[in-house]
Amino acid sequence: MLSLETCQKARFSRDPRFDGKFFIAVKTTGIFCRTICPASPPKEENVEYFKNAVQAAEAGYRPCLRCRPDSAPSSAAWQGNGATLTRAVRLIDEGALQEGSIIDLATRLGVSDRYLRKLFKEKIGVSPKTYALYQQCLFAKKLLHQTSLPITEIALASGFESIRRFNDCFKQQLKLTPTQMRKQTNKNNAKLTLKLSYRPPFDWQKMQRFLSARLIPGLEWIGDNFYGRSFIHKDVKGQFTAHHQAEKHQFLVEISLEDNRVLKPVVSNIRRVLDLDAELVQIEQDLTDALGTNTLISSGLRLPGIWDVFEAGMRAILGQQISVTAAKNLVIKLVETLGEKEANNQESNGENVLYFPAPGAIAQSDLAFFKMPESRKQTITRFAQFAQNQPIEAQNPDNWLALKGIGPWTANYAKMRGLSDPDIFLATDLGVIKALKAHADFDSEKAAPWRSYLTFQLWDKL
Numbered sequence: 001m002l003s004l005e006t007c008q009k010a011r012f013s014r015d016p017r018f019d020g021k022f023f024i025a026v027k028t029t030g031i032f033c034r035t036i037c038p039a040s041p042p043k044e045e046n047v048e049y050f051k052n053a054v055q056a057a058e059a060g061y062r063p064c065l066r067c068r069p070d071s072a073p074s075s076a077a078w079q080g081n082g083a084t085l086t087r088a089v090r091l092i093d094e095g096a097l098q099e100g101s102i103i104d105l106a107t108r109l110g111v112s113d114r115y116l117r118k119l120f121k122e123k124i125g126v127s128p129k130t131y132a133l134y135q136q137c138l139f140a141k142k143l144l145h146q147t148s149l150p151i152t153e154i155a156l157a158s159g160f161e162s163i164r165r166f167n168d169c170f171k172q173q174l175k176l177t178p179t180q181m182r183k184q185t186n187k188n189n190a191k192l193t194l195k196l197s198y199r200p201p202f203d204w205q206k207m208q209r210f211l212s213a214r215l216i217p218g219l220e221w222i223g224d225n226f227y228g229r230s231f232i233h234k235d236v237k238g239q240f241t242a243h244h245q246a247e248k249h250q251f252l253v254e255i256s257l258e259d260n261r262v263l264k265p266v267v268s269n270i271r272r273v274l275d276l277d278a279e280l281v282q283i284e285q286d287l288t289d290a291l292g293t294n295t296l297i298s299s300g301l302r303l304p305g306i307w308d309v310f311e312a313g314m315r316a317i318l319g320q321q322i323s324v325t326a327a328k329n330l331v332i333k334l335v336e337t338l339g340e341k342e343a344n345n346q347e348s349n350g351e352n353v354l355y356f357p358a359p360g361a362i363a364q365s366d367l368a369f370f371k372m373p374e375s376r377k378q379t380i381t382r383f384a385q386f387a388q389n390q391p392i393e394a395q396n397p398d399n400w401l402a403l404k405g406i407g408p409w410t411a412n413y414a415k416m417r418g419l420s421d422p423d424i425f426l427a428t429d430l431g432v433i434k435a436l437k438a439h440a441d442f443d444s445e446k447a448a449p450w451r452s453y454l455t456f457q458l459w460d461k462l
Contacts, residue, residue, distance in 0.1 A: 002021065002022055002051075007022055007024075010022075011024050011041060011047075015035065015036075016035075016199060016200055016249050017200060017281050018199070019036050019199055019249075020073040020074060022052075023049070023050045023056050023069060023072075024037070025047065025049070026042045026047060026061075029042075030060065031063070032056040032057075032063060032064065034068075034072045037067035038066060038067065039067070051125070053134070054125065055124075055125045055126065057134055062174055062175035063174060068142070070141045070145075074271070085120070085124075088105065088120070089131075090272075091108065092135065093135060094265040095159055095262075095264065096108070098132075098159040102128055102129065105128065116128060134173050136158045136160065136264070137173040137174055139157075139158050140157075140158040140160075140178065141174060143158065143194075144182045146194050149192070149260070151179070153260055154178070156261045157260040157264060158264055159264055166178065192254065192255045192256065192257075192263075193253065193255075194253050194255065195250050196250060196274070196276055197249055197250040198249055198250065198276040199249070199278075201299045202249070202280070202302060203299065203302070204244045206300070206301060207274075207302055210304050211227055211304055213325075213328070214324065214328055214331075215328075216331055216354075218230075218339075218352055218353060219354045219356060221241070225244045227241070227274075229307065230353050231266075231269075231307045231308075233262050233265065234262055236257060236261075237340075237355060238255065238266060239255070240253055240255045240256075240266075241253070242270065269307065269308075272305050273304070273305035273306070275304065278453075280299075280300065280302070283422075283453050284453075287454060291446065297457060298457060301453065302456075303456060304417070305417055305418070309395055309418035310359060310387050310394065313400065314331075314356075314362070314384075316411075316414050317380055318331055319413075320409070333369055335357065336354065338365055340354070341353070341354055342355075359384045359388040359394075362380065363381060363384035375405065379404065382404065383400065383403060386399075386400070386403060397410075397412070397415050397418075409426060409428050412426055413426065416455065421452060422451075422453065423448055423450065423451045424451055425444045425447070425451035425454060425455055426455050427444065432458050432459070435458035435461045435462055
């Protein structure tokens with residue numbers, strides 16, 4: 001938690017860099033707000049500060065209907081304290097506690113359920129289940145405000161199996177019923193469009209250039225102020241287009257899905273792909289302090305993600321020891337030959353929309369369309385077979401190292417872009433080596449736990 005003096009200054013300045021890092025509860029109204037709330041600031045003696053929205057709700061406060069705490073960027077204040085909690089939060093956002101129990105989640109994380117509960121209580125202040133339910137309700141609140149989806153569909157999209165359970169939980173957590181919440185908004189959007197906020201700085205131009213250089217036509221589409229792509233999440237096909245609104249520190253994201261029940265994990269993954277939850281001011285300060293110089297630091301540089309770790313791994317294998325352009329052409333060939341196709345859309349410039357091929361489609365192909373050494377084709381086939389036959393184990397790139405033809409660079413690249421691990425340094429990458437020639441005494445260990453951002457900072461110097 002930030003110091004009391006910092007919280008006081010931030011709430012009066014309405015500095016967007018603090019948005020989501022703490023919340024302001026007003027004792028006289030029973031409401032809690034974001035730091036950027038447009039309402040007149042209350043007197044200090046009437047204010048309480050909470051490090052996250054869940055704690056404010058547990059204390060009996062309801063979310064403000066003007067600044068909408070559900071729209072604040074997620075704070076990663078606790079995430080630097082342990083990889084286990086970071087993974088747990090991400091898995092919960094992806095629906096782990098809707099599909100299984102706390103014991104199942106703890107098993108996936110390699111810890112006991114008792115330790116997991118203790119970790120959440122110490123770092124976030126609530127139990128894993130309470131955290132999960134509150135996130136479901138906040139996501140539902142976002143849909144009520146920003147879309148015209150029927151309340152029943154919102155309940156399903158937020159991970160609730162029944163409308164009764166949804167109503168009870170919503171009223172308990174947010175002190176209003178879903179119907180009351182919708183009556184207080186004038187939104188009537190026909191499209192499924194959501195506002196995803198971030199804390200500045202955000203250098204969209206550099207992210208746009210990075211994504212453009214690796215763009216796969218049909219699978220992805222990009223313009224001066226937007227990026228979109230197709231995806232498959234748990235057998236559900238979908239597409240999104242994120243329009244950058246720099247002046248509002250947010251993206252306006254249009255989403256289409258075959259089944260809205262996977263909407264919440266899809267939105268969570270879009271946030272990861274665009275790296276919207278990074279506390280970049282702190283990251284850049286830590287990197288500057290660690291390196292003893294600010295010559296390497298370009299402000300606003302984010303980690304552009306890849307939709308899932310399998311796609312990231314396949315792109316990394318195809319990119320081994322060749323140029324970005326050559327690797328891109330191989331991925332284009334793979335997607336055009338083995339990916340599923342469907343009717344075009346406006347954003348993809350009239351081209352057919354393509355979906356990245358599933359592991360099974362690649363494993364069953366002889367890959368004759370690739371002009372490459374047979375050993376490289378065998379590596380691709382082994383990786384696809386592993387992902388098809390052992391999908392859970394394949395989610396951890398460290399397990400790929402047992403496969404012939406896959407080394408640390410490939411696994412680490414997939415961690416950095418497919419899992420958005422913030423602490424990956426690609427020491428053997430040719431671009432990194434070239435950028436480091438001007439820094440002979442450089443020690444990457446000093447940049448932990450932000451070495452992925454350091455890697456991108458070095459690439460940016462080429």
